[in-house]
Amino acid sequence: MLVCVSHQDLSTMERENHTSASEFILLGLSSRPERQELIFGLFLVMYMVGAAGNLLIILAIGSDSHLHTPMYLFLSNLSLVDFCFISATVPKMLVNIQMRTQTISYSGCLTQIYFCVLLANMDNFLLTAMAYDRYVAICHPLHYSTMMSPRICALMLGSSWLIANFHSLLHTLLMARLEFCASNVIPYFFCDLVPLLQLSCSNTQLNQLMILLVGGLIVLIPFLGILFSYIHIVSAVLKVPSVRGKQKAFSTCGSHLTVVILFYGTITGVYLSPSSSHSAETDSLASVMYMVVTPTLNPFIYCLRNKDMKGALRKLLILKAST
Template sequence: MKPGNHTFSVSEFLLLGLSEQQGQQPLLFGIFLSMYLVTLVGNVVIILAIGSDPHLYTPMYFFLANFSLTDLCLSSTTVPRMLANILAHRHTITYAACLSQIYFFLWFIGLDVFLLAVMAYDRLVAICHPLRYTLVMSPRRCILLVVISLILSHSYSLTHTILLAQLSFCADNIIPHFFCELLPLLKLSCSNTYVNQCVLIYWGGALTILIPLLIIISYIRIVAAIVRIPSASGKWKAFSTCGSHLSAVCLFYVSAIGVYFIPSTDDSASKDRIAAVMYAVVTPLLNPFIYSLRNKDMKSALGRLLSRRAL
């Protein structure tokens, strides 16, 4: 088929899910329903705690609220559809729904990455330039950083979706995944995917190499500044404000590296599914606990929020 042909014979795709064993479907449904509900409640509570507590009206918690909202949307892009497929015993997804899922999934993944970078910059300014912090991280600049993150992640998502829509899909429509993922779809296409692969390398390098490199450079400067603090209590206080963010960065990128940098094997499909579960389901689940349990201000705000709800 010619690369320029926009027609396709496949009107829907078959998602194999996490397991093809029918006996395991009720167990998977229970596990992922529980994980999704915890993710939903955890991130909503974080957003409500930040929004209802004037003590948390700071740039760091403004970015955290946006990060929690993004995690909630990321999990909602994949898990509800998978649960519905298990209940209906129907693992197909239409071509249009597949493209839509890829678009939103890539948007929220990209937004997660850019927000992690913005949060690293916020900690860099707070620790390395504390006297200029309120001036540099003004409300207007904080909103601007979030808007720029939205635009960049939208460009990343829209570019891949438009290029994917130009491809043709012929006889094979089986996706060895629990949601529509970009790499398996490129492998299914019977068109020339050279441009898609080039764009994937370009954006993938930016998101998985350039952004982590900027975060690492930020933390090198942060550690250098913390070492110069004379008191041990001051060092611990400065480091504690970074611990939650650093944990979230490590959790996200360790799973992403599992997809894009570990060489493929005969069981690469299973490896990709497990890694996708980590960064698309487990990471949004754990982030609320990381930020609430490791942060004294968040624990206080959550306590006040729960007290008001109880009253």
């Protein structure tokens, strides 16, 4: 007996055998059960410290009118982004450890990708804005009020959020068109672009091209802006006759540059290197550095060593205690 199968029936059968994953498995940082409690405690402490530190910075800047300047405007936005950064991934990991599960839904995975790309871009742009603000303050102090006017600051922030949203939406939509029909195991503690692309059974050339081209430009242009700013800052500081003034300026630059190197180094290693050179352990460690450690340390590096911020935090705590 001959059985005739139409082209439409064949397409239906192919789709049934080519289904996409409805959820993914996040392996986390260690597969050993005895280490889960240690990881839970460590990340819970880092999350609480990072969240409290960043929220205190936002409240202190908002409550002190003396800190309503461009530099502290960028600092408050950086603290907001860092708070959202650690909140996008760490709570889900803590819940998974507590519930003894490793799954995340497909929609939840895409949501994490959207916010991780968005917030990483904003960190990138805010680091550049802060470097430019210091460049203008040190190299062009007489024109600071003009070059860093409220209109220009609002334009810088608005364009940063717009570009960051466009970039994250681009990668999320490109990822949503892919199908995952084989393994659904991600060797990270959150959903990220690179490991998901490696799991896809669709053609990922367009995704990889967008990561290298668009992502490369979004990382490279701000990085060159930071480099340009600090070359001029160092040149100006070297002309300062006071040794103490030089040490203070270089100390501030050193702290900022440490975070810049840490942020750009991990981002470049994870996203802008060939997929064949990726190691799951190395990428996972790098992701912890820029997703958790750096946002937790930023309040201490940028704000708590600042006399004005210390004064604003002291006033805020006294006010809260009195009420």
